[in-house]
Amino acid sequence: MSGVAVTARVWLVAGLGTAPAPTDQPTVRDDLMRTWRPGPDGRYTTGGGHHHATWAQLRARYDLVEVTEAAVT
Numbered sequence: 001m002s003g004v005a006v007t008a009r010v011w012l013v014a015g016l017g018t019a020p021a022p023t024d025q026p027t028v029r030d031d032l033m034r035t036w037r038p039g040p041d042g043r044y045t046t047g048g049g050h051h052h053a054t055w056a057q058l059r060a061r062y063d064l065v066e067v068t069e070a071a072v073t
Helices: 055-061
Strands: 027-032 035-038 044-046 064-067
Touching: 027 055
Parallel strands: none
Antiparallel strands: 027 035, 027 064, 035 044
16 A cells, blocks of 8 residues: 655745735645635634634634645555
């Protein structure tokens, strides 16, 4: 059995508007271990919908790591 390595992208805390948002709207995990998923309105939300934020707000507050699903063969 062999695995396929998938490298997750990382975004470190930065000021508002310092870098463009990714065009693919990735699911990300913050430094508090919350998973943020993009919604149809372009805002990100955590499980249960308790928290909502734009990409710029997430970037300004948290270190983010892309949540990837590695294919194992």
